[in-house]
Amino acid sequence: MEVVLLENAIEISRAVSSIIIETVRKKPAAVLGFATGASPVETYKRLIEAYEKGLVSFRDVTTFNLDEYCGLPREDKNSYYYFMKENLFSKAGFDFSKVNFLSGDPEEGESCCEEYGKKIAAAGGIDIQLLGVGTNGHIGFNEPSDSFSDGPFKVRLAESTINSNSKYFTERPMPAYAFTMGVGDIMRAKKILLIATGESKAKAVYSMVKDPVTPHCPASILRNHPDATIFIDRESAKLL
Numbered sequence: 126m127e128v129v130l131l132e133n134a135i136e137i138s139r140a141v142s143s144i145i146i147e148t149v150r151k152k153p154a155a156v157l158g159f160a161t162g163a164s165p166v167e168t169y170k171r172l173i174e175a176y177e178k179g180l181v182s183f184r185d186v187t188t189f190n191l192d193e194y195c196g197l198p199r200e201d202k203n204s205y206y207y208f209m210k211e212n213l214f215s216k217a218g219f220d221f222s223k224v225n226f227l228s229g230d231p232e233e234g235e236s237c238c239e240e241y242g243k244k245i246a247a248a249g250g251i252d253i254q255l256l257g258v259g260t261n262g263h264i265g266f267n268e269p270s271d272s273f274s275d276g277p278f279k280v281r282l283a284e285s286t287i288n289s290n291s292k293y294f295t296e297r298p299m300p301a302y303a304f305t306m307g308v309g310d311i312m313r314a315k316k317i318l319l320i321a322t323g324e325s326k327a328k329a330v331y332s333m334v335k336d337p338v339t340p341h342c343p344a345s346i347l348r349n350h351p352d353a354t355i356f357i358d359r360e361s362a363k364l365l
């Protein structure tokens with residue numbers, strides 16, 4: 126695992142977006158794995174800027190998002206589908222027929238999980254998986270547990286995740302369950318880029334980089350990946 130320390134979130138977004146843009150320029154039909162949340166937002170802005178300047182086309186790119194809340198339809202403002210549509214896909218020329226998402230439907234969602242894993246394999250695997258990290262070390266919504274997951278599954282969200290994300294739910298309570306790609310899905314990506322900024326991530330960054338690899342800090346498994354880079358700022362690097 127390579128650790129890249131940069132001054133702030135803007136510098137990180139420049140570095141991460143350049144890698145994504147370079148990859149797509151070399152391989153226009155690249156398969157990209159995307160994350161939601163605050164961490165990738167600046168990077169998405171840089172991707173939109175590059176698209177607007179005509180420096181890159183995402184038209185042929187296939188995407189797979191990491192996770193979706195259970196019980197939120199796509200058109201719900203809190204769904205991760207809606208987030209991606211607003212923060213990237215509709216502003217950077219993505220082809221929505223190549224956008225893949227786990228279903229948030231409580232019934233349909235579980236049966237779609239297996240299919241999602243197969244779809245990733247059929248697309249040739251993920252070229253770049255973008256990640257954030259939870260304050261508890263989660264990646265996707267793989268919460269700390271006694272074993273590492275493999276394929277996509279339904280998860281009960283940890284208390285700390287609910288505490289971190291419930292601020293976004295102003296009109297309804299935050300769902301307690303979600304569907305997520307498994308740790309195996311993430312580890313099968315050819316390249317992984319993780320963004321962790323701000324003091325609230327300092328403990329997770331320390332565990333990920335320094336503690337033994339353990340499913341109690343799911344992000345620590347990235348140390349076993351042949352091409353994983355974590356981008357941290359001064360605040361998240363504080364305990365290193």
Ligand code: F6R
Nearest residue numbers: 160161162163164257258259265
């Ligand atoms: C979101 C996801 C999560 C977030 C993590 C950090 O798709 O997979 O693992 O990356 O919860 O969230 P932020 O970036 O909001 O601090």
